[in-house]
Amino acid sequence: MNNSNNINDAFKGWSDKSYNRGRHLVERDITTLGWATPFYPDNSIPEHVLNATVSGLKNHGSSYLLPEGDLRLREAIASRLKKFNNLDVNSHKEILVTPGSNAGLYYAVKPFIKPGANDEVLIPDPSYTGNFLSVRLNGGIPVSVPLHASDGFQLDVGEFEKKLTPNTKMIILSNPNNPTTTVHKRENILSLCRLCVEKDLIMVVDHSFEDIIFDSRELLTIASVEEMWERTITVFSLSKGMGLSGYRIGYLVACEELMSIYHRFAVNILGPVNTAASYGAKAALEDYAFVDFYRKIFERRREVAFKMISQIPGVDCLFPESGYMLWVNISKLGTSDEIVKYLIDDARVIVNPGTEYGACGEGYIRIIYGAFKDDEKIYSILERIKESLKKLAFKKGII
Structure with a gap:
């Protein structure tokens, strides 16, 4: 039975491509920095x-x-x-x-x-x-x-x-x-x-x-x-x-x-x-004192994450005003989808393509630096992203 004519057009244009990609890749033990929840996947209930x-x-x-x-x-x-x-x-x-x-x-x-x-x-x-x-x-x-x-x-x-x-x-x-x-x-x-x-x-x-x-x-x-x-x-x-x-x-x-x-x-x-x-x-x-504790962690990480990603040739990064994410302009290296796929293949890390957030997000990626409880673990993952993108910049003659 073909139900396509009975389905609301709004649902036909509703894509779960990014979610499914992330789910399958996590199952293959590829690290995700694409889910905006503090310390994911580590438990953090006060x-x-x-x-x-x-x-x-x-x-x-x-x-x-x-x-x-x-x-x-x-x-x-x-x-x-x-x-x-x-x-x-x-x-x-x-x-x-x-x-x-x-x-x-x-x-x-x-x-x-x-x-x-x-x-x-x-x-x-x-x-x-x-x-x-x-x-x-x-x-x-x-x-x-x-x-x-x-x-x-x-x-x-x-x-x-x-x-x-x-x-x-x-x-x-x-x-x-x-x-x-x-x-x-x-x-x-x-x-x-x-x-x-x-x-x-x-x-x-x-x-x-x-x-x-x-x-x-x-x-x-x-x-x-x-x-x-x-x-x-x-x-x-x-x-x-x-x-x-x-x-x-x-x-x-x-x-x-x-x-x-x-x-x-x-x-x-x-x-x-x-x-x-x-x-x-x-x-x-x-009793939300724990939120202040989280904020201090993310503020400390913000400094390190911004410095690391900003060192990549051909990349511009907005210094975060809130949250625990970096909004990174990678347009000199490729499209949003191209860079997301490249980082999956080369760094074994999932990030979000900017186009998930509207057409004006093309040329950007979103990186969550708020994942994992261990600072050093998140820094090591960011280092993988940094080295991977530096390698791509070199191939493109940007260095």
């Missing part, structure tokens, strides 16, 4: 989080929680939002716990896109793959707004204005940005907020990497900006900063009017997240 998880499993593990998330977890989230994001939210009515941030992104977009109506969503390019996919899978049209290396991939409201049409419904962005690590400047965010208000646009903001920011850079929470609370949905994750990706816990924050719609999704579609994981997540949000 003791107090593990204890709370086990307690939750022993005492409550066979029972459902509320579809919108356990109230005690939502209260811990509200407390953190007030301290770190300048948001005073109602834990009963303005928070929804989701199974990771990807599900949050998908449902954040869903109420505002009408399939077949040619609704458009402006998305900085390069940025997180899920930002584009969440629009396509809901029947909308993602419209790339180019970011430029010359200004550190900062937001430029003029570029957004060029892409506006009568069909524009919303903007999705990640702050800090994955993969460039850019922490968007206050003045650029405020300009974009004014555009949203003027054009009556919805804003969806992914804050997945907010915990790992360097050099005391300011992270301005868009929902806290005047006139933006009623039109902003913010997506959070416990995966990227806290290293709890296996827990599959994220959350949406929005005004009561919007959240009433998302609560219906939770009741009728999503259902509650894992019970034991919720208890662990509450413990992590209430």
Whole structure:
């Protein structure tokens, strides 16, 4: 039976090529620096989080929680939002716990896109793959707004204005940005907020990497900006900063009017997240000193990783502002896909092609230096990448 005519066109264009490549290569014992989760594949659950998880499993593990998330977890989230994001939210009515941030992104977009109506969503390019996919899978049209290396991939409201049409419904962005690590400047965010208000646009903001920011850079929470609370949905994750990706816990924050719609999704579609994981997540949000410890590790690694990769002839590397990744311009050595394949064959290391993050990512690769607990292990893998690319540069006559 041929089902191709029955499949939604949005799913036909949805590729899992990169994931399958990585999965098969890991099975062949090729090292991956392509999965953005702290210390992968080493376990990194803090003791107090593990204890709370086990307690939750022993005492409550066979029972459902509320579809919108356990109230005690939502209260811990509200407390953190007030301290770190300048948001005073109602834990009963303005928070929804989701199974990771990807599900949050998908449902954040869903109420505002009408399939077949040619609704458009402006998305900085390069940025997180899920930002584009969440629009396509809901029947909308993602419209790339180019970011430029010359200004550190900062937001430029003029570029957004060029892409506006009568069909524009919303903007999705990640702050800090994955993969460039850019922490968007206050003045650029405020300009974009004014555009949203003027054009009556919805804003969806992914804050997945907010915990790992360097050099005391300011992270301005868009929902806290005047006139933006009623039109902003913010997506959070416990995966990227806290290293709890296996827990599959994220959350949406929005005004009561919007959240009433998302609560219906939770009741009728999503259902509650894992019970034991919720208890662990509450413990992590209430005692997060371990995140500062992680940040110090990644800050130390940032210096070493940047220095190593910057020494490669023909390669330009952005000094990371957040996270635990390098965004590397390898366009003088080859295309993104060519370099990814070359590093697999020559260095036996998997990295991400820049094109996973939009068309403007061509000529770049993303390297995760946050993998593994052992600093020396990650440095030795980066050394393999460095020597491999130096060899390629020599072959191309760049040295």
